[in-house]
Amino acid sequence: MRRLAGLLVVPLLLLSTAACGNDTKGSDNASMTNGLPAITAGAKFGEKPTLAKGEGDPPKELKVNVVSEGDGPVTKEGDALQVNYLGQTWDSTTPFDNSFDRGEPFTLTLGAGQVIKGWDQGLKGQKVGSRVEIGIPPELGYGEQGSPPSIKGGATLVFVVDILKATTVPKAAEGTVVAQENKDLPKVGTNTDGKAPSLTVPKTDPPKELVSNYVIEGKGEAVKASDTLTVQYQGVLWKDGKKFDSSYDRGAPATFQLGGVIKGWSKGLEGKKVGSRVLLVVPPADGYGDQAQGPIPAKSTLVFTVDILAKQ
Known part of the structure; x- marks a missing residue:
């Protein structure tokens, strides 16, 4: 199984009522954009991004910045998504995982609990073809236990995700x-x-x-x-x-x-x-x-x- 599955699939995470934000207010810090680490290279959809280190206090709630909006259908719970992604912790400049280097998109069923809650919540309602940056507080990521050795306990996570495709999944076979x-x-x-x-x-x-x-x-x-x-x-x-x-x-x-x-x-x-x-x-x-x-x-x-x- 690919590494992301080992990193993202955590069935025992606690429920949270954190809200999804999409703050458009700018930042005085050049290393930050709308409250999340800036993309310092590879900013276009499809390019492998490089992220700055987070500065100041990380967001306490889920935060989603739409870096570039696609023109495809809006994702909904139950869709099968294909995405490319890069993830790193708030206090690091070194990614802990990314699909760009593997040359193979990651597939998930949205809202099915196959990934951390920050992904299920942050990718819902986004248009196919979009690049989004997601800041995920610990309670929507790996909590206080973390995912050693790459992710320490209590870590805030930052992902850049390109939404490549969404497929509507029926509830059963039919024919x-x-x-x-x-x-x-x-x-x-x-x-x-x-x-x-x-x-x-x-x-x-x-x-x-x-x-x-x-x-x-x-x-x-x-x-x-x-x-x-x-x-x-x-x-x-x-x-x-x-x-x-x-x-x-x-x-x-x-x-x-x-x-x-x-x-x-x-x-x-x-x-x-x-x-x-x-x-x-x-x-x-x-x-x-x-x-x-x-x-x-x-x-x-x-x-x-x-x-x-x-x-x-």
């Missing part, structure tokens, strides 16, 4: 229901209300090869190996039907690169249409093999339902 006639395979529900579909595993021996079947066939583009997908999914063990993971239980879709998951997913979802619900039966060789993985015992056959909601 043509496909008959499930093989009694030796799991049966999957066909509801389209955004709730987890039923999933019943037969009391038979599992298949030895990967199974990837449409339950609902969508009408979108075919998934490519290089795509980043936003999905709702659940996973159970074949041997007892016990659930080991579910994005439905977390209350938000998951976003990931198809090339960064187990073989059963990368092989089973490639070529499937966006908007579809897919049954995956993943034998150990295409899953976790001889290694146990948390609640998944070694040599387990895995069963997934996957709603392919969007791709980037």
